[in-house]
């Protein structure tokens with residue numbers, strides 16, 4: 001029955017094709033669950049200038065945006081005006097005059113900060129004007145006092161925007177970069193290069209100063225947590241679990257680090273600073289409470305947290321004197337901005353994660369990897 005076979009074959013191919021499409025779309029939608037912006041990401045991927053901004057496109061505009069002094073953008077809801085020039089520190093970008101660079105807005109707070117810092121460093125290195133995707137701009141200006149890279153939203157230039165990943169971009173010759181940057185370069189992926197931006201550490205730390213109420217809240221919470229202990233050395237502990245497990249398993253065949261790692265790291269600080277107080281922030285507090293073993297009551301837990309408002313946790317960890325992190329961008333930034341000694345998990349998989357690799361090559365002083373298991 002050849003006819004039936006043909007039908008069956010066609011049906012089989014259709015099923016295989018459909019399955020591939022489903023798998024592909026699941027994979028490419030990245031590993032970040034619970035991201036309220038995930039669906040919006042595609043829409044804001046490239047804000048094509050030269051198009052009137054409809055009144056309702058400001059779906060993620062929040063009131064109370066504090067703009068950098070120089071960015072005289074009218075970002076009131078529904079009244080965004082298109083302009084032909086942008087300012088960043090002392091430089092001005094005018095349409096079709098010089099190179100311009102932007103990065104994808106991918107992931108949550110920690111990722112966005114890494115992308116921002118990488119964009120900053122690339123712009124400095126290559127002499128191009130940096131500009132942010134609006135989603136990144138809105139998120140960062142919500143938490144930080146004064147980030148200085150402007151948003152692309154209101155730029156009225158007709159640019160083509162050449163999209164490429166960081167690796168490809170870095171491979172380009174200088175002349176080539178200059179040529180295509182005139183049409184705009186859009187760096188795709190989740191570009192984060194610690195070794196690149198670590199050279200500008202002071203500038204970067206300055207960009208990410210938390211707004212006053214986050215700082216005050218963090219100090220108040222540390223004060224509450226220390227109770228009547230004297231001369232405390234605060235050691236922030238970030239325990240990343242939940243959905244990171246799938247990411248590590250899927251991409252690196254690695255597992256979450258367990259209590260052995262945290263005990264070893266805490267013992268290091270206990271020995272060095274006998275008055276250490278470990279301030280734990282985590283997306284899985286239950287796990288922490290049953291696995292982290294206090295000595296003389298030296299572990300305290302940050303208040304109940306909402307995963308959608310990560311800035312409180314980060315500000316708290318930043319206010320601590322030293323940091324123990326597991327992995328991930330959120331932990332990285334909490335530790336990096338805190339500025340003290342940092343312990344992080346190494347050798348958790350055969351291949352290091354991109355971030356681990358990037359941190360290692362940055363050779364940050366007072367950071368050390370402890371074995372993950």
Ligand SMILES: *[C@@H]1O[C@H](CO)[C@@H](O)[C@H](O)[C@H]1NC(C)=O
Pocket residue numbers: 054056057
């Ligand atoms: C925005 O407005 C346009 C036309 O004014 C309309 O077609 C579109 O559906 C609106 N989008 C949303 C998300 O409301």
Ligand SMILES: *[C@@H]1O[C@H](CO)[C@@H](O)[C@H](O)[C@H]1NC(C)=O
Pocket residue numbers: 074078079
């Ligand atoms: C938009 O801003 C201009 C001044 O910048 C103002 O005159 C106008 O009333 C505003 N429109 C709306 C709808 O708010």
Ligand SMILES: *[C@@H]1O[C@H](CO)[C@@H](O)[C@H](O)[C@H]1NC(C)=O
Pocket residue numbers: 050081082083156157
């Ligand atoms: C955007 O730029 C184009 C070309 O320079 C100009 O014709 C248009 O009026 C501008 N739009 C606004 C709203 O400024």
Ligand SMILES: *[C@@H]1O[C@H](CO)[C@@H](O)[C@H](O)[C@H]1NC(C)=O
Pocket residue numbers: 089090
């Ligand atoms: C901007 O220019 C002023 C003086 O023109 C200079 O003092 C300042 O350091 C410059 N800032 C940056 C970030 O280059």
Ligand SMILES: *[C@@H]1O[C@H](CO)[C@@H](O)[C@H](O)[C@H]1NC(C)=O
Pocket residue numbers: 222233234319320321
């Ligand atoms: C440790 O952190 C606390 C809280 O932020 C701060 O008050 C204190 O000055 C820090 N200690 C040192 C030595 O930096």
Ligand SMILES: *[C@@H]1O[C@H](CO)[C@@H](O)[C@H](O)[C@H]1NC(C)=O
Pocket residue numbers: 363364365
């Ligand atoms: C890393 O930094 C330390 C000093 O902080 C230095 O002694 C060492 O040579 C550096 N290693 C590399 C590979 O650059």
Ligand SMILES: *[C@@H]1O[C@H](CO)[C@@H](O)[C@H](O)[C@H]1NC(C)=O
Pocket residue numbers: 346347369370371372
């Ligand atoms: C990780 O593995 C490398 C190579 O096997 C080794 O040199 C390094 O000391 C290990 N680091 C940790 C923190 O275990």
